[in-house]
Amino acid sequence: MNHIVRSGLVGRSARGVLNPLSEFVHVCAIYLGIAVLVSIALGLFVPSMREQTVNLREVVLDALRPVSLAGDADAAIGSDWATFGAAPSAERSEQDARASDSARESVPASQSSFSRAMRAAIANEPIRGVSSQQLQALRSYIARKYKIAPSVAGALISTVFAVGREYELDPQLLLAVIAIESRYNPYAESHAGAQGLMQVMTHVHKEKFEEFSDGVIAALNPIANIRVGSRILYDCIKRRGSVEGGLACYVGATGPNDGGYGAKVLAERRRIALASGVPVGR
Secondary structure, eight states, rough: OHHHHHHHHHHHHHHHHHHHHHHHOOOOOOOOHHHHHHHHHHHHHHHHHHHHHHHHHHHHHHHHHHHHHHHHHHHTTTTOOOOOOOOEEEETOOOHHHHHHHHHHHGGGGGSSSSHHHOOOOHHOBBBBBBBBHHHHHHHOOOOHHTTTTHHHHHHHHHHHHHHOOOTTHHHHHHHHHHHHHHTTTTOOOOOOOOOOTTETTTTTTGGTTTTTTGGGGGGGGGHHHHHHHHHHHHHHHHSHHHHHHHHTTTTTTEEEEEOOHHHHHHHHHHHHHHHOOOOOO
């Protein structure tokens, strides 16, 4: 009888020790599993985050370069940003060189870098076909609604009007696309990898960035992004035959249903035109 009692006590004591131990092992296994999952996730995503951080740092440093150094830097890089970052090549043919020179001449001097566009905006330089009152109203509308500095709004507006003339696109349509795509955040990036003001898919349109010395990194430069995005939109409109169809193409819709994207862009274009007093283009 005593033997049985002792055995029961030993069994209960053993269970009293083993139960907390098993719970401890179970908790450790859970945390170990979480640690393994976190390690795998970091291994997959940290390299791309590191690359994006480096790219962002380079763009920010270029944008924030003091004006006093701008002249020396522009001289140092030669023709790099004279054509919005077009890279010179020693192996380029004479025909390519002439084409590059022609493209360089077609770009307004005030638009050859974003810092120059900023200085032009601060100096209230006029835009062809837009009165000073209209420009001020347009700048004020965009700055207030999208919470950006008026000088930045002015620089983006002058860039859009220059690029719009080049591609025969309504500048206010481009401003509306930027509003819907990124809300005027030049460093915006979607879950699908679309980048910049006009949310250009750099891995799809990689070849369009070959003219820039920074390659696809230039997607985070406001001027380069606007130029490439406008070219994509121009091609889409030409292919589909209408602004509505072009917008559906731009957002990646294969059919007529674009999920309401075109309506949003056109509604914002009307609001921009109403606020500025600038007539809507074609």
